[in-house]
Amino acid sequence: MKEKENQRSLHHNQKNLVNVTMKLFAKSTAYVILLLLSYTLGYLSSTTSYSYTPPQPLTDDGPAIVPANQLDNFRVTTRCADSLPSQLVRQTIVDRIFNATSPYANFPPPHVSQLLRTKRVKGWGSYGGVFERLIKKVRPRVVVEVGTFLGASALHMANLTRQLGLETQILCVDDFRGWPGFRDKFKDIHMINGDVLLYYQFMQNVIYFNATDTVLPLPYSSGSALMKLCEWGVVGDLIEIDAGHDFNSAWADINRAWRILRPGGVIFGHDYFTAADNRGVRRAVNLFAKINGLQVQTDGQHWVIDSTVNV
The missing domain is CATH 3.40.50.150 (Vaccinia Virus protein VP39)
Incomplete structure (x- = not known):
């Protein structure tokens, strides 16, 4: 009888652990998605207002262009x-x-x-x-x-x-x-x-x-x-x-x-x-x-x- 109670308790604990893990995973996934989305929006907004001009190559006579x-x-x-x-x-x-x-x-x-x-x-x-x-x-x-x-x-x-x-x-x-x-x-x-x-x-x-x-x-x-x-x-x-x-x-x-x-x-x-x-x-x-x-x-x-x- 005691052995069955222990099995039920172990099964219950495992179920709780799975539920907690699923909840944590869901929160982590949402956080990662939010982070990636924020980075993407920031990158897109910055590229629309800033354009990079690479430095001009130098020669003995000064800037080539x-x-x-x-x-x-x-x-x-x-x-x-x-x-x-x-x-x-x-x-x-x-x-x-x-x-x-x-x-x-x-x-x-x-x-x-x-x-x-x-x-x-x-x-x-x-x-x-x-x-x-x-x-x-x-x-x-x-x-x-x-x-x-x-x-x-x-x-x-x-x-x-x-x-x-x-x-x-x-x-x-x-x-x-x-x-x-x-x-x-x-x-x-x-x-x-x-x-x-x-x-x-x-x-x-x-x-x-x-x-x-x-x-x-x-x-x-x-x-x-x-x-x-x-x-x-x-x-x-x-x-x-x-x-x-x-x-x-x-x-x-x-x-x-x-x-x-x-x-x-x-x-x-x-x-x-x-x-x-x-x-x-x-x-x-x-x-x-x-x-x-x-x-x-x-x-x-x-x-x-x-x-x-x-x-």
Whole structure:
């Protein structure tokens, strides 16, 4: 009798276990179904409002393709003032930067007179044939040089324009600070209270070569100087870019300089085929030309973009 009761109890327990298991399974199944349904609805709603654009493949020349909707990220749209007549450029710079007095007046100041060399000219690629070819082609009345150091290429251009009988004003944009550690290579450039004397030695070089009427410094960063030239309506017929050699610096200088290039003018620069290219000069030049539909020409180690030649 007791054995039968035990069997009935075991059968009852098994039945209860089956019922509980079925209920749990039903709840778990419903939970899983609900979870999958929520995920599916979330995925479908997200794909309707977001589209993924894969990154563009890179080449040595920069992005292979620049999507049309990203071009605005690369454009410089600053509006410049109406261009000044070339004969007013020098006086405008002297008035606005040097308080209406030539920076060469009463030069050198007493505290540096004993620290300057009679001349100390140094440059890189400063005497290439590209200068003569472009000056003969453009016959510029205003040249803007971005990055001048001690003035080698500026003085070379001054001599070329003089030989051609041109009345050309050459504006030299440079902060005249060199770069950290440059005095390891130029130990003869003196320093006073942390101020390297590049600016004064540049001016001494200009005086030595009798080019004070032609060559005028703008002792500021390229960004601030080019922005002000744009605001003042100073435009160049020929613009040389040879300041910072990393991609961002070269890119910014080219874009700002393009804004002040007179229609029909030429912009060019050094280090298209030198070790500095590894830092981004060539990538910046090629990307700028690609975005603006322009053609890059080469002349030795220099790149040249003629505003009248399109792709």
